Amino acid sequence: MCFLLPARLRAPTGLAVAAVTAAAAVALAWQVAVDGMIRHNLGGWDAPLGIGLYADGLSCVFLVLTGVVGLLVSVYARSFFSLPEEQEGATKLFWPLWLILWGALNGMFLSADLFNLYVTIEVVGLAAVALTVLSGRPPALVAGLRYLLAAIAGSMAYLMGVALIYGSVSALDLQVVAQSIEGGSSLRVAFGLMIAGLLVKTAVFPLHFWLPSAHSSAQAPVSAILSALVVKASFYLILRLWVDVFDGSVTVAAGQALGALGAAAVLWGSYQALRQRRLKLMVAHSTVGQIGYMFLLFPLITLAHQGGADAPWLIHAWTGGIYQALAHGLAKAAMFLAVGVFVLAVGSDDREATVDLVGRLPMTTFALALAGVSLIGLPPSGGFVAKWMLLKATFTSGQWWWAPVILIGSFLTAGYVFMVLRQAFAPTKTPIQLKPVPRAMEVTALLLGAAAILIGFRAEEVLFLLDVEAPFQEAVEAEEGGGL
Amino acid sequence: MIAGIETHQIYAVTAGLLFCMSLGGLFLCGHFFKKIIATKILGTAVFLLFISLGKRNAMEFADPVPQAMVITGIVVAVSAGAFALALARRIWRETGQSTFEDKP
Structure with missing residues (x-):
């Protein structure tokens, strides 16, 4: 239409x-x-x-x-x-x-x-x-x-x-x-x-x-x-x-295979993001890494399901993976929008070109920092809740080998986020000409970044919504009562 | 007709072969146009399998549901193919590039 x-x-x-x-x-x-x-x-x-x-x-x-x-x-x-x-x-x-x-x-x-x-x-x-x-x-x-x-x-x-x-x-x-x-x-x-x-x-x-x-x-x-x-x-x-x-x-093997792909994605994507010189490529590679986290959900829930639907880590793994999808959705949108503002203002998307932006585009730099905090998984952001739940599930289920992947991925993420932020905070003597950026663009990026953090505080509502007809209850009921 | 093998089984086996061949073509051929043709053959393989399923249920008439799905699938595949061709042509016009490896 x-x-x-x-x-x-x-x-x-x-x-x-x-x-x-x-x-x-x-x-x-x-x-x-x-x-x-x-x-x-x-x-x-x-x-x-x-x-x-x-x-x-x-x-x-x-x-x-x-x-x-x-x-x-x-x-x-x-x-x-x-x-x-x-x-x-x-x-x-x-x-x-x-x-x-x-x-x-x-x-x-x-x-x-x-x-x-x-x-x-x-x-x-x-x-x-x-x-x-x-x-x-x-x-x-x-x-x-x-x-x-x-x-x-x-x-x-x-x-x-x-x-x-x-x-x-x-x-x-x-x-x-x-x-x-x-x-x-x-x-x-x-x-x-x-x-x-x-x-x-x-x-x-x-x-x-x-x-x-x-x-x-x-x-x-x-x-x-x-x-x-x-x-x-x-x-x-x-x-x-x-x-x-x-x-x-x-099967457990299929779950482990998906988990291995996810783990490889976490390491490879985050490492590549660290190596990029262009901001947008960095954020795009970081998407590859963050998607990997979501796939760590599969080995955990599969094993849980084989060992009976009431395995204690099941709900952690399930909500952790979905929380990661939500937190990443908000944070990555904020990050791309913030980088879009940078590129527009500076006229280049070289990582070094963001020098001394914190005083000039404070709102956008803050948005980028908030999104970065959620991607790294620092408390109290949404990303923290997701990664914490996944970590908890790896330990309680005995699949400890996923834990180092989650942690190393976080360190690598911290690496590239802070590299941009350090540059943005670095003072410079040379005057920079910035193009004006519409206010609405800065505000929306900030709102998304704030949402990525705030989602960590409102976990109960999301969990409640997820509980409505959660697939595992369905499976249990189907076994007991002969289907829906 | 080979004894013991029904036509629809030949269709299904052909579909499987075409599927593998076109996936190989998609990854191994360099030229954009060959890659696009490979996706078309990929689509044909899937539709052939669907059509062969119409016979499976040993009814008097062919099962209409796979046919309905194939019609929808063909429409989608045609538009995707047209879009891919338009993109490839635009890339060739702007940069003279016809594979992913070329540096413009």
């Missing part, structure tokens, strides 16, 4: 739609928190033939994350794209593409159907690539094509898995599949294909090759959206498949 509007009207309309969508996400989360899980069958057709929408605690947490980040990024983007420097290329198309992307993300968090999920990840992928190449600069175009090819390969592998599952159980609805699934080689192949396809899209080491270039060559609001939300979407899908659908058939 937004395509039809004249360019001048697009930003206000887009902003209004953004506000309404975010409000709807919060309202839905409230309803789920109060009334429990919601299932809506489109057109009144029941599963297995109909296509259902489904909202539980997990989907609501991600919906609200998308709503909050989306709204703030929209405010930022409105100022950003009205700047004269950012008018090249097809930036007029930002609003329609972003709203399509947002719609597809929401659709994905609410879908209860394997094929519908395929359609939404494909729409997310296409819209994300289109946003990446928006500036029309050659590096962005090349990065976009690389991203697009990786995304197509990933979603085709996922679709192949869907085909095999349909061949085995003749159903696509998540719950129906979960109930009628029984181990077997074709299901294992299907599961492997789906997870592998989604790993490409989530950019887990060593399949992250497309991420740094794509995320760093996009424009600032787009980078924030890609890093904070788009990679979370496929992470959500892996999580959903892992705990809801293939609950009974995942």
Whole structure:
């Protein structure tokens, strides 16, 4: 719809739609928190033939994350794209593409159907690539094509898995599949294909090759959206498949394999981030590392599940991983927006160019510092809660070998965050000419950074929402009472 | 027709082979255009598998659900392919580059 509007009207309309969508996400989360899980069958057709929408605690947490980040990024983007420097290329198309992307993300968090999920990840992928190449600069175009090819390969592998599952159980609805699934080689192949396809899209080491270039060559609001939300979407899908659908058939070895990939990603991504000279590349590599943390969730919950659903570390691992997704979403969005302000003001994204910015752009430097604190995992930030819970789960479950990875990753993160901050605090004699930056851009970056910290204080609400129809309770009930 | 093997099984095996071949092509070929063609073959492999599933349930008629999914999948694949081609052409025009390794 937004395509039809004249360019001048697009930003206000887009902003209004953004506000309404975010409000709807919060309202839905409230309803789920109060009334429990919601299932809506489109057109009144029941599963297995109909296509259902489904909202539980997990989907609501991600919906609200998308709503909050989306709204703030929209405010930022409105100022950003009205700047004269950012008018090249097809930036007029930002609003329609972003709203399509947002719609597809929401659709994905609410879908209860394997094929519908395929359609939404494909729409997310296409819209994300289109946003990446928006500036029309050659590096962005090349990065976009690389991203697009990786995304197509990933979603085709996922679709192949869907085909095999349909061949085995003749159903696509998540719950129906979960109930009628029984181990077997074709299901294992299907599961492997789906997870592998989604790993490409989530950019887990060593399949992250497309991420740094794509995320760093996009424009600032787009980078924030890609890093904070788009990679979370496929992470959500892996999580959903892992705990809801293939609950009974995942093995400890598969969990350990994902954990090993995650651990490698933590070390490699953080180390690469430390070595980058360009700010945006540094932040993009840091995304690779932080995604790795989320994947440490899988070995922990898998082992817990094999050893009985009441294993004490289960809830720590589960909430720790999801908390990491939330904290990283907020912090990384804040970081990309703050770096966007730096680049705009200084005119370069060299790491050394941020010298003495603390006095000139205090708000943005503060935002960057807050986001950095959450990424490192210093208390009392959201990142601290996430990493603390993961650490606790590694020790209580006896899988101590993940603990050093978490700690070393934190040190490396501290390394690159402080390198930027040291530069920003370093006084300089040479006068620097800074371009003026719209106030709204600084404020939104700061708000996101503050949210990444504050989420650490409001853990109870998030935990309560996550508890609504948590997948493990479901599994226990299904075993006891014969299904939902 | 080989004795004991149904047509739909041949389809399914072909789909598997095509899938592996196109993944190899996607990673090993350097040229953008070859990579895009590889993704198209990848899509075809998946759709072929879906179609072969229509026969599996030993019904009088083919199962319509996979066909519906293939139609949707084709629409998505066509637009993704068109987008990839447009990007590759734009890159070639702006930089003269046709593989990821070239330095512009």
